[in-house]
Amino acid sequence: MPRHQRLSIAVGRIVLVGAAAILAGAPFFLGAGDLTVLTEFLCLLVLAWMWNLLAGYADIVTVGQHAFVGVGAYTFYGTVVLLGVDPYLAFAAAALMALVIALPAMMIVFRLRAAYLAVGTWVVAEVLMLIAGKLPNFGFGSGVSLPVRVAREFGARPDERFATIYWLAFALAAATFASTYFLLRSRIGLGLTAMRDNEEAAGAMGINLVRARVICFLWTAPFLGLAGAIITLQKLRISPPASFSIIDWTVFVIFNVVIGGIGSLEGPILGTALFFILREYLAQLGTWHLIILGTLSIVIILIEPRGLWGLLRRVLGGDLIPVSHGARPGFGITRKS
């Protein structure tokens, strides 16, 4: 590898680590408004990494991931308000419930082949949203607000509260990143990469494709549920259209990953960051916002299916976050021969 590429990768990694360090310390120097936006950013980043794990590695295109966000939100409300459980335990319940719901959902959608699976997940999500609208203790179709006493448990004053919620979102994003990284570096991730590159050859090598895909599908559910719980804590309200919002938790997420770059850990970061920057300028355009994002995603698929990160990677010459056990010498955690 040429020297300037090694240098640019090193610079890229320093930027990445620097950004993470700034995010880790954000509550010390940012106000409540900025923290709220960053909390939202981290939650959307978690959703993007999870959608990318499925679509970019496990060959599962889901259009129903908002279902697990909603399940997490409703479970959090149910355990903390209706059962009166400690809020921190309620997070665990949200993660667990998402996993429990993912089991039957998986049994349904995995009977469908790739192209159909996408719409199958959408049907399942629709069913869960409609059922959520029929729950009597959860305010039926119009939803219900979180009592103030629950919010107070995360800090007596508003700024303390915003900082606590931010830390929770940061911890979730860090845990999602680290665990997904290790999953992709493990034998399972290696198998998934092999499957992505050549399904028949991977199967012939004895890789259990079904098992790897099942693990990935179940893997994402608790993280999505936790994101749903944190989002609920921030918005202080649950309702079927908002908690199970396909636009917020699936459509934007898909655009972010597709534009940023599918099949890499850097792509979702790039896409989600770009989304927040664009939103500053495009949000007031209303419907044009989504039209522009949709057009951008189609144009990017036609130019480079691996997204902006795929383009950038050609310039840099390598990954900043090496998930593949590349045979290329010179960078990454590869053992040099």
Place this chain on the structure above:
Amino acid sequence: MVVTYLNLIIQGVLLGGLYAIFALGLSLSVGVMRFVNIAHGDFIVLVSFLLLTIATALHINVLLALVLMIPVAFGGGWLLQRVLLQRVIGPNVLLPLLVTFGLSIIVQNGLLQGFGADTRTLSAGSLDTASLHIGGFYVGLLPVLTFALAVALVVGFDWLLYRSRIGASIRAVADDVAAADLIGLSSVRVYAIAMGIVGVTVAIAACFMGLRMNFDATSGPSRLLVAFEVVVLGGLGSLRGTLLGGIILGIAQTIGGQIDGAWQVLAGHLVFLVIFLLRPQGLLPRY
């Protein structure tokens, strides 16, 4: 009681005819091009808005507007395939899914931008309210005509795919693209024609949907889900299956809606999931 339910079942069967028309185009694009068009429902709604605009602007009946629309819809499907979809179809199913997903969002928001969020409906004059009195039951003339059209379309498509020359080409390309290209069939051309035919079914679905039910700019996804459930219930690639799938879904929704208005959609989804779990290959699988 029995009469009420018999009446509901008749209504459900007739609604099923409309659902089968929704599903025909999806079934064809799935069967031939091997991809699920996420924007299928949005295209139906888009054409409904176009029909509304044409009928109002030219002061003509919507059914006449549909006749004018059919060649346009064929051209639209053909062009979409040639310009955009042809670039992404192939072994990777991810790309066409993502492109049609993008199209779906563009169409929905474009319609919101152009027509606002109001609920609309189409009108075909006196046909809207005309009814027939058959064996003690009153049934709308329009639903009966829709159902008859659905049967005619299923029979017509069966003939088109299995008896005509273009049908033979379409099936050859669907079976093996490389082999079809090798014997001189242009798969690009055949795909474009198939998508043009899908466009025609979309136009017909749009017209009869608008006459039968309300629609707005964001109705597309729910139409897609209906079409998808009908295709899967019927058995992939089975035309007669779409008719049966449509009828089952129509009955489930009508009876669900009778129990509680809010249960109409959910009842349809639940019946779909139960039948799908029991018979994942569909009710009348072709293969």
